[in-house]
């Protein structure tokens with residue numbers, strides 16, 4: 046296995062100056078990494094900084110501070126137009142509302158082939174068509190669908206088109222920003238399963254951004270919980286679900302619409318036992334750490350947990 050992360054975010058800060066006196070600290074010093082073929086779920090409420098994180102990584106913004114290492118290369122500094130163009134083949138984004146980003150006047154064939162057209166990555170018309178058909182097959186649609194317009198599809202099918210468009214450039218990282226949030230729960234599950242299947246085939250890494258944890262559980266290897274621009278807790282999916290520590294993570298978990306009674310029972314009887322947990326205070330930071338499981342603590346919280 047390739048041990049180098051495909052993405053490493055180090056102390057990323059993204060501030061927006063909204064007036065002479067006010068600056069919004071949308072993302073305020075977050076760090077995480079994603080290995081090839083793995084999924085990092087980034088969760089948090091509206092306004093916590095999830096989209097800003099994704100947009101900074103794909104360099105729609107220039108980071109205020111910190112480093113973004115993609116495939117071993119620091120991409121947080123100034124980039125030329127050509128460098129950005131290249132970056133956005135290897136890193137693709139899938140959005141929440143496919144209808145808003147699929148041109149209604151273009152046929153699916155041309156929508157999916159967009160990346161190929163921009164980068165002249167086909168030999169002739171036949172080759173272009175073949176590549177689009179391959180992508181349609183990959184996402185469970187058929188050749189005939191290539192000749193229709195976006196409005197002739199359901200929400201779930203449109204999201205499949207968005208996925209096909211992203212994968213045609215063989216990206217190493219996909220940033221899925223609330224990609225399934227607008228879909229019915231059963232369709233959400235289908236899209237998540239499809240993304241997992243494609244990931245197995247292609248070894249693409251995902252940054253999966255979502256405001257609720259229900260589907261994130263099924264796709265993520267690691268989860269980061271974002272709150273007001275800070276990562277308040279990060280760990281394996283198992284750690285976050287079985288042993289959430291930060292009160293904010295707990296409140297997100299309790300907001301999952303269909304609670305699993307077994308988990309609930311376990312959660313209610315759980316009081317956090319610092320002494321026997323083996324969790325240590327990470328010196329020089331406000332994090333409690335246990336292996337890969339980090340929790341941001343305020344001084345009061347830290348005192349409460351260690352009492």
Ligand SMILES: Nc1ncnc2c1ncn2[C@@H]1O[C@H](COP(=O)(O)OP(=O)(O)OP(=O)(O)O)[C@@H](O)[C@H]1O
Nearest residue numbers: 061063069071090091092093094095096097098256
């Ligand atoms: N371009 C911008 N200029 C000024 N403030 C911004 C800008 N983009 C985002 N913000 C602010 O940064 C904070 C984080 O926004 P962001 O969209 O990243 O949150 P989010 O977690 O993705 O929420 P949502 O799910 O509602 O999109 C918010 O307070 C938002 O108003």
